[in-house]
Amino acid sequence: MKYLSSYKNPEIKLLRLLSKKSKERKKHFLFVIEGLRELKRALDGNYTINSIFIEEGYEIEFANITKKLSESDQYLVSKNVFEQISFRSGSEKIMAIAQSKEHYLDLFNPKKNDLILVIEAPEKPGNIGALLRTAAAAEFDGVIIANPKTDFYNPNCIRSSLGCLFLLPTAIASTEEVVKYLIKKEFFIATAAIQEDAIPYNKFNYKTPCALVMGAESSGLGAKWFEASNQHLIIPMSKYVDSLNLSVSAGILMYEAKAKIIEQQKH
Helix, strand or coil, X not given: CEEECCCCCHHHHHHHHHHHCHHHHHHHCEEEEECHHHHHHHHHCCCCEEEEEEECCCCHHHHHHHCXXXXXXXXXXXXXXXXXXXXXXXXXXXXXXXXXXXXXXXXXXXXXXXXXXXXXXXXXXXXXXXXXXXXXXXXXXXXXXXXXXXXXXXXXXXXXXXXXXXXXXXXXXXXHHHHHHHHHCCCXXXXXXXXXXXEEHHHCCCCCCEXXXXXXXXXXXXXXXXXXXXXXXXXXXXXXXXXXXXXXXXXXXXXXXXXXXXXXXXX
């Protein structure tokens, strides 16, 4: 295990660059993972780990992880340097560089009973991560991100998902491509939108395969989704409140849809 004690080391320079720059992550097809839980979930999701960085003094604690990599791909980092490269103030003691995956729609293979989440134009990495975490918790079958405004492998996305983004089949494409794909695959498209014909989310019998579509907090859903929608859904709320946080809204709808579909399958 090579010992690193300088910021000028090439491996440290690359790790810092990948942590901060989306352009570099896309250029090298690499990204950074911080935290043992996140790293384990990346391995469970069959991600390829190129290198691991451990703060000195914690080698034994991560022995089960490091034994899966060759000695040449492991680095022991001085405490001072590790605290500077960590975006969690060094609390996790382990970081890694991993290879990104392709997220083309062609690689997304839904089944006839699938229930998926579609997120339109998400802007905040933390929101994307939270949505993926909830989708994984609700045992959704996959996620499609339409017209993304941020990098899927942003460290904040990984952190807020607690690594759950590594466990879900995820596709990324333009809005037009996603709409065409869902129609071609005969998905029932249920959109969260305040429209005249919208019905309360808990009064609707969800049909599969079903795509539950959520828009960004700032812009909602556009005309293409209104045209493609099979049913608009709303969440009834107090007259004193006009909106909910995107992650909260999505969580409510996802768990309701999952519960309704499970109930239908029992009969």
